Amino acid sequence: MSSRLFSRVLDVAALGKFPRTQKWVWRRIYNMLSRFWGDSDWRFMNYGFVPTGAPFPLKPEDEAERAFIGLYHQALDGLQVEGARVLEIGSGRGGGSRYIARYYAPSAVTGLDYSPETVRRAQKLNADTAALTFTQGDAENLPFADAAFDIVVNIESSHCYGDVPAFAREVARVLKPGGWFTFADMRPKNQLAALDQQLGAPGLELVDKRNISQNVVAALNAAEARKQARIGKIPLLRRFMSEFSGSKGSMLYKGLSGGGVVYQARRYRKAG
Structure with missing residues (x-):
């Protein structure tokens, strides 16, 4: 029953039946979270990824965030990031953009988020990182010039959008020819075919598509104790945060x- 209910909620969101209301609600949820949680050690808001093979290298100070960083590592693994101009759409509290800037030597990383409070939080949390900036903006109407980026990253954000095809067209527009779009997000199983059409913007060629659901579940398990310790500090929001964070027993988990819900990782390349 929980899986079916969660699927129905995502059905409404992904189909964009109420796009303005949907975007308004998500924006306010993330504004609220950014106001309530100012913790300096909370830079990530994704569900995470644990690889099936050997662990990837991390600095000791980043080990606590390994499960969440995993989604970014798998998104960029094998791509030529050094010297690249990177855009993360839906950058949240900035942990992913910070990881890219610190580990991959890009020429610049720009994190864009729809929530102004979240952008302010990201700027504060990541002020110590060079070549990294954050800006407020709409994924469906990006405030950047054509061909401005070599790589576009979108992690666990697109389910909040009112118009995913418009987002995909904007990604294609701001990517330079030959540039990469790396995507990871969840959808109900019955919406995967629709996602193919939504992300199939002219000029974007699908290169790789993987079901990473079990890797995400492994990350949720790995982060459960830390998550519950933090949620336990806010009893009035415990039920909401347990569902929102994908805790064990939640609809999403x-x-x-x-x-019933599939988490996919995809890579597209812009023609040319």
Whole structure:
């Protein structure tokens, strides 16, 4: 029952039946979270990824965030990032953009988020990182010039959008010819075919598509104790945060574990 209910919620969101309301609600949720949680050690808001093979290298100070960083490592693994201009759309509190800037030697990383409070939080949390900037903006109407970036990253954000095809067209527009778009997000299993069409913007060629649901579940398990310790400090929001964060027993956790919800990683390359 929980998996079906979660699927129905995502059905409404992904189909964009109420796009203005949907974007308004998500923006306010993230504004609220940014106001309530000013913790300096909370830079990530994704569900994470644990690879099936050997662990990737991390500096000791980043080990606590390994499960969450994993989604970014898999997104960029094998790409030529050194010297590249990178845009992260839906950058949240900035942990992913910070990881890219610190580990991959890009020429510049820009993090864009729809929530102004979240952008302010990201700027504060990551002020010590060179070649990294954050700006407020709409994924469906990006405030950048054509061909401004070599790589566009979008992690666990697109399910909040009112118009995913418009987002994909904007990605294609701001990518330079030959540039890469690396994407990871979840959808109900019955919406995967629709996602193919939504992300299939002219000029974007699908190069790789993987189901990483079990890797995400492994990350949720790995982060459960730390997550519960933090949620336990806010009893009035415990139920909401347990569902929102994908804790064990939540609708999302059951959906991913049972296969009703699929978490996909994709890579597209711009023609030319």
